[in-house]
Amino acid sequence: MDKNIGRTVPAHPFAGRVVEGIAHPLVRALGAALRFYDAASPYARQKGQEMRDRLSREETLYLLGICPSGHNSTAALVEVSAKNGIRPICNNEEERYTGRRHDDRFPQNALKDIFHYLEKTGVDPAQVLAVVASWNYLAGIPTALRVAAEEAPESFHLARKAASPQMNLWHFIEALGAPKRLSVFFHTERRVPVIGMRHHDNHAFFPYAVSPFARSSRPTLILVIDGFGDDGAMSIYVAEKGNVDLLRRVPHLFDSLGFLYAIISSTQGGWTTLSSEGRFMGATAWGDMDRLTNPYYKRLRQIVYFGPEGEVRVNRSLINYHRRGQLKPYSPRLVEIIGEPIPLEKMWNPDAVLRMDDEKLSEVTQERVDKAAALQMVFEDALFHIVDHFIRLTGSNQLILSGGTALNCLANMNLLERFSEEYYSRYLKKENLRLHLWVPPNPSDTGAAMGACYNFAMSHGAPLGPPLKHAFLCGWGTSDTCIEDAISQAKEMKSMELGRVDQKEDREAIADLLAHIIAQDGVIGLFQGASETGPRALGHRSILANPCNPETLNVLNQHVKYRERFRPLAPMVTLEAAERLFFLSEGASDDHYNAYNYMVLTVRAKPEAVSRVSAVIHKDGTSRIQIVREETDPFCYALLKAMGRRLGVEAVVNTSLNVGTPMVQTPAQAMEALRRSRGMTGLVLIGDTGRAFLVWHNVLQPPKDGGAKLLQWVADWSKPRANVSGT
Structure with a gap:
């Protein structure tokens, strides 16, 4: 280095x-x-x-x-x-x-x-x-x-x-x-x-x-990189047989790679930190991700010092946030490299935030996405430098990433590709070995x-408990009474009861109805059980849409979520569909590919995915997938099976159930999201006993039609079923 x-x-x-x-x-x-x-x-x-x-x-x-x-x-x-x-x-x-x-x-x-x-x-x-x-x-x-x-x-x-x-x-x-x-x-x-x-x-x-590695007899590396801790910037551990030991603490807060990424993504993207990092990472797909040709990479790389034994430090001659924080984060030298920072008072200003309204980018926008790509590559360089040293030191082939930067799903994928069987054979002289990675659903604070x-x-001596199978840990299921009360109190909302998802026949019928609506390009909110912990919607507080229609991306970003057009969509899929459509990494295969349960890893799409589910394929040919299991989410699993029968692919677009707010927690919040969204067709609320309610916004305010299209789809779906039961 x-x-x-x-x-x-x-x-x-x-x-x-x-x-x-x-x-x-x-x-x-x-x-x-x-x-x-x-x-x-x-x-x-x-x-x-x-x-x-x-x-x-x-x-x-x-x-x-x-x-x-x-x-x-x-x-x-x-x-x-x-x-x-x-x-x-x-x-x-x-x-x-x-x-x-x-x-x-x-x-x-x-x-x-x-x-x-x-x-x-x-x-x-x-x-x-x-x-x-x-x-x-x-x-x-x-x-x-x-x-x-x-x-x-x-x-x-x-x-x-x-x-x-x-x-x-x-x-x-x-x-x-x-x-x-x-x-x-x-x-x-x-x-x-x-x-x-x-x-x-x-x-x-x-x-x-809670990882698949906790009971392994082999050493597991744990790398914690976030904004900062209470006594340092980063920490590296080795764990084995239930014991976790600290290998290195990086004491200086401003050597934090997470803080570096947060500051630059915020001040170049125009969003406040904690909201900027994921957006800037997504924008890299439009930037130059070639280290030889990116116009900013070589000079921006000077912001990190790569030392021996995996040491990484931030060059204080290029930053100023170690003196003034976000008030004046750049030194004159950094301004020369990437330009002036967007000040705090202009964050979220439409004239300041990174936008990509046209397929052909303007020169200024191209410069900004090239900066995003340069920052991503510098971050990955530093991450690889650290991981390389500690793999050599411990001989480990199991890694857990935690801290906010572990949500950088692009870096996570590239990490698995970097530390392949070829790496272990060439540098450690070990055959048939490669890096295995796991990231929890809530690695941030x-x-x-x-x-x-x-x-x-x-x-203090407590034994390990069960490994994590799902992320539905925020709160508890909502009672039927609470849902009914919320519906009755909501203005301009109407509803119908669909049946009970706790009964197999009803569950499959309701799932098929939703698949029918989604196949017609309807957009449905889904509210069930406890909500997800962490930033990703995983089927309990989700907005679901057609993955096969290329226009779904624009519909959701412009008319449902009101967010930047370049923000990608992600799919939920069955394991069979994931193996069919994407190149799953062997390094994420532990516990039946558990690492893909939480939308913390991207994968490269196969040609069939590009042609069949184009709405969930990002500009760079990747997708941040979620594999759904019948044992942890029987309703979403039934829905995916129904999507397979309706559209020939067991996949559905899955984005968080919110409109300008955090992910919703209550039925009232869910219906407020339905009210605020111009493009959401309806909302399904499932109570803790399994009763399912379909809700729609009963207003005639284009494009809203008082639920007419939704009710027509329900009627169309019901006719053949009525005929079958009648015979």
């Missing part, structure tokens, strides 16, 4: 260490007074020993995980027993309840739902052994003060909320109020103790424990509260 000229260390490292050293004991003392502790505290050790004792007595206990402050606030609940190990019960994301994207406030609604569950199931809150937090907030405060001192005086700007709106010093301080706010839920006047768990460890423990529970439990 080439080295480059620049600076990769802080200007005042000694000053930073002094500030951090002074802050640590003061913050821990403050935390103890507020009953907020870290994992090394006597209180945490006491709770750990209590867990061991209770497990030895074969008791069942619970852990409550929370992200009390900072982006993607969450509340999670797990059950722990000696017999069944660690079992996830729910992972409730606050944004789903409030409708506020990446909600950074205390997860009041998510917690309320958990305690309602405990009450309903007869679990005494006293059975909750401990409350654990998704960050070690007591370490995060000294770390934030250290980085504010390392480039002083300019870096004092980092203490401002606007420098990092999604996660900053003030979020860490605010989190210390969680013990007091929890007292309401536990019906006590005393503060409820909280144990802050190391953030990157949380990202590592949960995905490892939406999974960190759950990870804190697994971290604490596994660190």
Whole structure:
């Protein structure tokens, strides 16, 4: 790897260490007074020993995980027993309840739902052994003060909320109020103790424990790359036989590859961070992805220093966000390479965001997508550099990616292609071996509260629980009464009951009706059971459409979701259809291709896919697929089988059920999405007993026709069935 000229260390490292050293004991003392502790505290050790004792007595206990402050606030609940190990019960994301994207406030609604569950199931809150937090907030405060001192005086700007709106010093301080706010839920006047768990460890423990590799006798690498943790930029682990050991911690926050990708994608794409990364990755398909010809790649690559032993650092002479955060993120040298950044006040401005309204791109737009491609290639270079070293070090051929960058499904696919059998044969002299990869459905901070529970439990003797088979962990199924009440209260909505999906004959009939509607280019929302944890809709909060019609992409982006035209669509497919239409990687084949269950990996399309399901094939010939299993989602599986009978392919377009909001959580939110969308034909709501309701927006406001077309399709579908029953 080439080295480059620049600076990769802080200007005042000694000053930073002094500030951090002074802050640590003061913050821990403050935390103890507020009953907020870290994992090394006597209180945490006491709770750990209590867990061991209770497990030895074969008791069942619970852990409550929370992200009390900072982006993607969450509340999670797990059950722990000696017999069944660690079992996830729910992972409730606050944004789903409030409708506020990446909600950074205390997860009041998510917690309320958990305690309602405990009450309903007869679990005494006293059975909750401990409350654990998704960050070690007591370490995060000294770390934030250290980085504010390392480039002083300019870096004092980092203490401002606007420098990092999604996660900053003030979020860490605010989190210390969680013990007091929890007292309401536990019906006590005393503060409820909280144990802050190391953030990157949380990202590592949960995905490892539920992965197909957890019971393997071979070593598994775990690579955590996100925006930043409470004590560093990245963490690399090796896990074997249920034990997870830290191999390397990258201490300087601004060596973070996730933060680098977030800042550049935001300031060149025109969207705020957390919303920019996926969009910019999608835009790379229109850019020059050739390292030899891309006009920005060679110079932009200078932003990363590639050192020995897999070392990666960010060149501080090219950035300025280590001093002023998002307020002034570029140095003059970076401006020379990729141009001026879009300022915070212009984010989401139609005149600033990256748009591709025409097939033939303008010169300015082509430059922007070439920058997206250059950033993607630099990120992949750094990722490959790290993975290469640790494969050589450990000899591992199993890798888990976690942290927000693990959602870069394009890099994930290229990683599998890079570390092939040829790589292992050439560099490790090992035959018939290749890299195997697994990524959880919620690798970003939406999974960190759950990870804190697994971290604490596994660190204190709890056995592994079952591997993950599905992601339906956000909340619980909705009662029939709740659905009926929501329909009756919704303005301008009409409905009909379709039957019961818990009965095989009804399920197949309802699935066939939906397949008939979708085959006529109808667009149907689907709401059933608990919603998905993580950012991908996987069949419980989905909008479904025809994958065979090339116009489906434009219809959904322009008339249903109101989003950028270049945003790709993804399919849900049966395993048989996936093998028929796409080049599945052997490196994702563990547990019957479980890695393809969660839309975290792209695949290359076969020629038949390009001709048959063109709506879900991206510009670069890839698709981010989801394989549906009958045992975890019998209704969607039945729908795919019906699509095969109707259109000859067991596939359907699957995008999230939302219009300008986070993924919906409640029937009322689902019907609001139907109301706001111009192009959604109808909505199917399925209650917890299996009763299915078809809802439509009863207004005559073109293109809405009061449900006339939908009702005609239902009538057309019913006629042959009525004739058959009549004979």
